[in-house]
Amino acid sequence: MVLMAGAVLLLVSGLFGGLRDAPAEAAVPLVVGKPHEAAPFTLTVERARWTSDLGEIAKTDRGRYLIVIVKVRTDADRSVDLSTLQEALALRGAKGIYAAMGGDKIVPSLEVTPSVYVLADGTPMSALPPGLTYELVYIWEQRGSEPVPERLKLASRSHTWRQSSLDEQMNWFDPTVDAVGTVPLIEAKP
Template sequence: MAFAALRRSLASKLAIGIGGLLALGLTTAQTLREAMPPASLPVARAEQPIEAGRWQLVIRNAGLDKAPRPDGSRGRPGMKALSVDLDLMNRSSESSNAFSRILSFAPPIAGLSPSPTAYLLRDGAILGALQPGLPERIRMVWDLPEAAAIPETIRVVVTGETFKPRDNLLAAPGWFNPKPIAAVTLPLRSESSGS
């Protein structure tokens, strides 16, 4: 009798262990697959709407200049500004200032500041947070040393996120898994004014 009970206990523990290992293996494989960059990044055009999870954006153009920024400031001495103009809308239900992470450059540009400053083009104010459902035309500006070499065209990579109603840690909703979703190649315009 005791032997049969011991055998049933061992069989159930073995089944639970195997099930747990299978679940862990499947979760790990899915995480690794989602983390891998796509084989080729979809190419978008300037003026084309791009759905990036929390954001909907339309990249308009890019420029390089030493003129005043939209708020009238001239930036730091010895620096010039690399800018990208875009229309941006927050598709989430909360105000967000996470838009500084949605654009990057490939290949990376040497000497470029790690984070841009975003300006509202309608009034030149620095954008602190974007309200839900309110599209804005903005200019994202990165500082760059005047002596830095810049190509005639740049490749802007758009990073998107996915919404999860419950995250794995706190079971709270949020935007997760940032990854490149599209690339836009733009010629760099040269301006004499910040408009």
């Protein structure tokens, strides 16, 4: 009886979106140049550029790289894994985005895991130590048949510190869109 009631509730909830993510429109504005708290980070989106030549990092002849430069810090009491850092910023509604730099698969841009590099030295970012502010470069690759967007639509995601139900380890889980905004995209000067 209880199971049946649960199933009915689930079916009815499906009419209103069910288990889908809450709509991004419910999030607060993500404003260029303004710090935004998205646990466990404070993110400040600085600017966006596009280029097909990232120097020693990568070059592409099949499209372009969309780049967002973001100041990021954490005031958590422990370093935060790269995967959490990658989930903290997403591209919304951009067409023709590859699932990974150099990969072949095109997926919805919100699902793409960006590559993250340190602006100061051009090396790949790893875990973010507590108390330090980094200028990070978030990179997505877009195929050349798509027009260059005039603005990038961004979403920041916050996480929750909780115990894993699988291995009982504590970590940051449940990325949830908490702010959305746009940033003008211009071509990077060599």
